[in-house]
Amino acid sequence: MSMPDCMNSNTLSNCILLRRRETRDAEALFAMFNQPRCQRAMVIEPFGSADEVQAWCDSRGPNTFDIVATIDDTPVGFAGLYSCPGSQNHSGWLSLFVHDAFHGRGIGTTMMRAIIAASELLAGLTRLQLIVFCDNGPAISLYRNFGFKFEGRHECFARRGDAFVPAFTMARLTATLPAKALDTEQMRETIRELLSHLEHRPQRRELISG
Numbered sequence: 001m002s003m004p005d006c007m008n009s010n011t012l013s014n015c016i017l018l019r020r021r022e023t024r025d026a027e028a029l030f031a032m033f034n035q036p037r038c039q040r041a042m043v044i045e046p047f048g049s050a051d052e053v054q055a056w057c058d059s060r061g062p063n064t065f066d067i068v069a070t071i072d073d074t075p076v077g078f079a080g081l082y083s084c085p086g087s088q089n090h091s092g093w094l095s096l097f098v099h100d101a102f103h104g105r106g107i108g109t110t111m112m113r114a115i116i117a118a119s120e121l122l123a124g125l126t127r128l129q130l131i132v133f134c135d136n137g138p139a140i141s142l143y144r145n146f147g148f149k150f151e152g153r154h155e156c157f158a159r160r161g162d163a164f165v166p167a168f169t170m171a172r173l174t175a176t177l178p179a180k181a182l183d184t185e186q187m188r189e190t191i192r193e194l195l196s197h198l199e200h201r202p203q204r205r206e207l208i209s210g
């Protein structure tokens with residue numbers, strides 16, 4: 001995927017939009033997950049096809065909020081929030097990927113803002129957690145920017161190529177939020193409201209300061 005003109009400046013201009021992930025995004029997400037840096041960061045086995053990407057997205061359960069960052073409606077970034085059930089329904093898992101050709105342009109930061117807003121303000125989550133390989137400096141730096149702290153180091157956590165590599169678990173706690181999570185229908189409705197809000201405020205600066 002080539003770099004559009006609007007990406008050739010320090011700001012994202014109007015070319016990045018966030019929206020819910022849809023079934024039609026599977027091909028573009030497959031291409032993105034197959035980028036070398038994205039693939040290197042994946043804790044799960046690489047996807048073999050767009051259908052496998054779709055099946056993985058479908059398998060994440062009903063309390064999922066996943067979004068894409070798009071250029072001309074083509075996804076170049078993916079972020080997923082997965083709320084935990086039962087006694088852990090104050091917690092959620094996070095995953096985040098940006099197409100290799102678009103790193104360092106603020107897309108990860110913008111999606112992180114949206115996911116944290118959704119997790120705290122809409123889903124009522126007070127704990128956001130993730131797994132990141134120990135050698136993934138850019139991702140760890142981004143997570144630390146957002147207040148994630150290391151919780152543990154796990155040796156030989158997953159196979160990457162022909163080696164087993166270690167990973168960190170990291171979490172971000174927001175102690176002052178209400179303990180009650182929204183139910184699934186309330187969450188869907190509030191997510192619709194959030195995305196409608198985001199689609200009308202596409203610029204990075206606005207998203208970050210808004």
Ligand SMILES: CC(C)(COP(=O)(O)OP(=O)(O)OC[C@H]1O[C@@H](n2cnc3c(N)ncnc32)[C@H](O)[C@@H]1OP(=O)(O)O)[C@@H](O)C(=O)NCCC(=O)NCCS
Pocket residue numbers: 037038041042096097098099102103104105106107108109110131132133136137138139141142145
């Ligand atoms: C990690 C990732 C999501 C960051 O997205 P991005 O759009 O490139 O990030 P941004 O441009 O918003 O930069 C945000 C922060 O990330 C960190 N970062 C980004 N690129 C970096 C690099 N090359 N080296 C070090 N830190 C870097 C910095 O902390 C940066 O904040 P700063 O600009 O204030 O220093 C992206 O690099 C990516 O998708 N990598 C491959 C997949 C991956 O690692 N996913 C995470 C799995 S746990």
